[in-house]
Amino acid sequence: MKIHQQILRLPERKRGFHLITNEIIQIIPQIKELKAGICQVFIQHTSASLTINENADPTVRKDFEMYFNKAVPENDPGYLHDDEGSDDMPAHLKAALLGSSVLIPVCNGRLALGTWQGIYLCEHRNFGGARTLVITVWGE
Numbered sequence: 001m002k003i004h005q006q007i008l009r010l011p012e013r014k015r016g017f018h019l020i021t022n023e024i025i026q027i028i029p030q031i032k033e034l035k036a037g038i039c040q041v042f043i044q045h046t047s048a049s050l051t052i053n054e055n056a057d058p059t060v061r062k063d064f065e066m067y068f069n070k071a072v073p074e075n076d077p078g079y080l081h082d083d084e085g086s087d088d089m090p091a092h093l094k095a096a097l098l099g100s101s102v103l104i105p106v107c108n109g110r111l112a113l114g115t116w117q118g119i120y121l122c123e124h125r126n127f128g129g130a131r132t133l134v135i136t137v138w139g140e
Helices: 021-027 029-033 058-071 088-098
Strands: 002-010 016-019 036-043 048-054 101-107 117-123 131-139
Touching (some): 002 029, 016 058, 021 117, 021 131, 036 048, 048 088, 048 101, 058 088, 088 117
Antiparallel strands (some): 002 131, 016 117, 036 101, 036 131, 048 117
16 A cells, blocks of 8 residues: 655635645645545644535535525624634634545546535635645555
């Protein structure tokens, strides 16, 4: 079995849902060596998350942002954790709902994503800063 791991530092992005599939593929070219395996993408942050969804129509990403802003509103008077601003606690809740990692099968040297699937960085803060991902692929 082969194991490869890379750290990907993404530049700051505005709040929203951003396709990062190509950046992940570019940072780990060793994936081409694997006939069958797994790729894990893990984000080292608690106010941003990862998910897999529609990669073609950008309105899907806008609708994701709209939905999560309605589901987890800012300025809720019940939040105790607001030291870093009104988007802080909602960002943590959104990240908890979506998750900190995704697993993708590797088949014949490629991520086995569906035709319309892409990996999203879900930035939940207005000014979240750069984000760090740990990408690990393993297989044979």
